[in-house]
Structure formats: C-alpha cells, structure tokens
Amino acid sequence: DVKVTQSSRYLVKRTGEKxxxxxxxxxxxxxxxxxxxxxxLGLRLIYFSYDVKMKEKGDIPEGYSVSxxxxxxxxxxxxxxxxxxxxxxxxASSQRTGRNSPLHFGNGTRLTVT
Amino acid sequence: xQQVKQNSPSxxxxxxxxxxxxxxxxxxxxxxxxxxxxxxxxxPTFLISISSIKDKNEDGRFTVFLNKSAxxxxxxxxxxxxxxxxxxxxxxxxxxxxxxxxFGGGTRLMVKP
Numbered sequence: 001d002v003k004v005t006q007s008s009r010y011l012v013k014r015t016g017e018k019x020x021x022x023x024x025x026x027x028x029x030x031x032x033x034x035x036x037x038x039x040x041l042g043l044r045l046i047y048f049s050y051d052v053k054m055k056e057k058g059d060i061p062e063g064y065s066v067s068x069x070x071x072x073x074x075x076x077x078x079x080x081x082x083x084x085x086x087x088x089x090x091x092a093s094s095q096r097t098g099r100n101s102p103l104h105f106g107n108g109t110r111l112t113v114t
Numbered sequence: 115x116q117q118v119k120q121n122s123p124s125x126x127x128x129x130x131x132x133x134x135x136x137x138x139x140x141x142x143x144x145x146x147x148x149x150x151x152x153x154x155x156x157x158p159t160f161l162i163s164i165s166s167i168k169d170k171n172e173d174g175r176f177t178v179f180l181n182k183s184a185x186x187x188x189x190x191x192x193x194x195x196x197x198x199x200x201x202x203x204x205x206x207x208x209x210x211x212x213x214x215x216x217f218g219g220g221t222r223l224m225v226k227p
Contacts, residue, residue, distance in 0.1 A: 004157070035217075040123065041116075042203055042217040043158070058214070090157055102148070103215065105157025 003027070004106035006091050012112045019078040021109050023091030030096055032074035033103065034058075034066065037088040049074055081113045117141045118206050120218035127225050133191040135221050137204035140185065144206035148215070149178060149189050152201045161202075162189070194225045 007022040025032065031050055035043040035058075045058030047066040055066050063085060067075045074093075078085055088110050092103040119138045127133045137147075145166040150158035164171040164178045164187065171178050177190045191198055201222050205215040 009155075040219045042118070042120075042219040043205075044217070045214060048214070092157070102160035102163075103150075103158075105159070107155060107157050 004091055004093055004104050006089075006106040006109050008109050009107065010110050010112075012114065013078075013081050014114055015082060017078075017081050017113075019081050019111065019113075021076040021078075021089055021091075021111070023074045023076070023106055024072050025074075025091075025093040025104070026072065027093065027095075027104075028071065029093035029104075030071075031094045031101075032068065033092040033094075034064075034074065034076045035090045035092065036060070037090055037108070043090065046076065081111075083113050085111065086113045087111060116219070117144075118204060118216050118218040120202075120204060120221045122221050123219070124222040124224070127194045127223065129196055129225055129227050130193045133189075133194045133198065133223055133225065135189040135191075135202050135204075135223065137187045137189075137218050138185060139187075139206050139216075141206070141208065141216075142185070143208045144216075146207040147178070147180060147187050148205045148207070149176075150203045150205060150217075152203065152220070158203060191223075194223075196225045196227050199223055199225045 004025045033048040034046040049055050049068040065077045090108045091106040094101040148163040149161040151161045152158040162176050180187045201220045203220045204218045
C-alpha cells in the first residue's frame with residue numbers, strides 16, 4: 001500500500017515566520033503535489049513536481065516555494081507566513097500523471113498562522 | 115472562477131436510502147472525472163472514475179453518471195451506510211492540459227442510522 005507521510009499533523013506559527021511542511025512517499029512515485037484545502041473551495045494545487053529538482057507552479061503558488069532534492073521527499077515552504085495561509089495542507093503522490101494513476105494523499109497538516 | 119462546482123455543501127440521508135451527490139463543470143475539455151472521499155483527519159482517497167466516452171460506471175454500491183451535454187456528473191450511493199459519512203470531492207482531468215486534476219468544493223454527506 002502506498003504511504004504518504006506528512007511530518008506534522010498540526011502546526012501553529014506566527015506571521016512572518018518561515019514554515020517548512022515536509023512530505024515523504026514510500027512507493028517510488030514520480031509525481032508529487034501540494035494542495036491546500038479550504039471550506040467551499042475544495043483542493044487547490046499549489047505546486048507539483050515530476051522529478052527530482054523539478055517543480056511546476058499550480059493554480060495558487062504565490063507566497064509558497066517547494067523543494068524536491070530526493071525522489072521520495074517534497075517540501076513546501078512558506079517564506080513569510082501570513083494569516084491567509086491558515087489552511088489544511090495536503091501532500092499527494094502518483095506514479096505518473098493522467099487517468100490511470102490516481103493520487104495518493106497524506107493525512108494533511110493543519111497550519112494556523114497567528 | 116471555479117471550473118468544477120459542487121453546489122450542495124452538505125447532504126443528509128437516512129441509512130439504507132440513496133445518496134445523490136452532484137457536480138457541474140464548465141470546461142468542455144475535461145475528459146475524465148473522478149470522485150474522492152475524505153474522512154476527518156485523513157487524506158482523500160480515490161473512490162470511482164468515469165471517462166467521457168461513457169455515461170455510467172458502477173462499482174458495488176457506487177455509481178457515477180455523466181451527462182456531457184449538461185456538463186454534469188453525479189455519484190449515487192445505494193444503499194447508504196453510516197460509514198459513508200464523509201466529504202466527497204469530484205475532480206476533473208483535462209488530458210490536453212498537463213493532466214492536472216481540478217477539484218470541486220466538496221459535499222459533506224451525513225448518513226443517519
């Protein structure tokens with residue numbers, strides 16, 4: 001079974017802090033994704049990566065960056081946290097993109113920025 | 115503007131009855147559709163999908179219907195069980211645009227015993 005592990009379940013940070021959200025997958029998947037989930041807005045794609053050291057912007061990349069130094073690990077970075085970044089963050093991975101490769105999600109990190 | 119919309123934020127159904135969750139999309143380039151289910155404190159899990167060349171796909175108690183002309187899909191759960199209580203997200207895929215999923219806002223289903 002695919003396992004996607006997010007390092008923190010809950011985080012509370014102050015405005016202006018640099019925040020790192022870590023995600024590790026154990027199935028040698030090519031693709032990794034970061035989403036945020038907000039009520040009524042569903043899941044919105046922040047960044048994704050097709051390969052090591054490769055990254056692509058999603059629909060809402062502003063205020064975020066990512067790092068993929070190893071295949072199994074994909075980090076989301078908030079350079080200077082703001083209150084509008086309070087949200088549930090979900091990491092996902094897939095073997096490949098497209099219809100035959102469903103996303104496998106981690107359990108999420110609920111980030112509160114005060 | 116949201117390209118995938120789930121207009122009902124919540125739905126309450128009695129155990130044993132049918133649950134019908136609806137989803138509308140605006141992008142005619144979407145050609146594959148998925149439903150994900152999310153329990154509290156867990157990530158979404160894939161439930162069922164349908165290609166645009168079909169109008170129905172069934173998997174046990176779950177059936178997804180696609181009406182391309184109306185740009186509408188629905189998920190039917192029959193019979194509904196209390197364990198089906200969760201948030202359901204529909205998602206759409208555009209094969210010609212990097213195969214990235216676009217998600218709807220979700221519908222919270224509550225199945226009462």
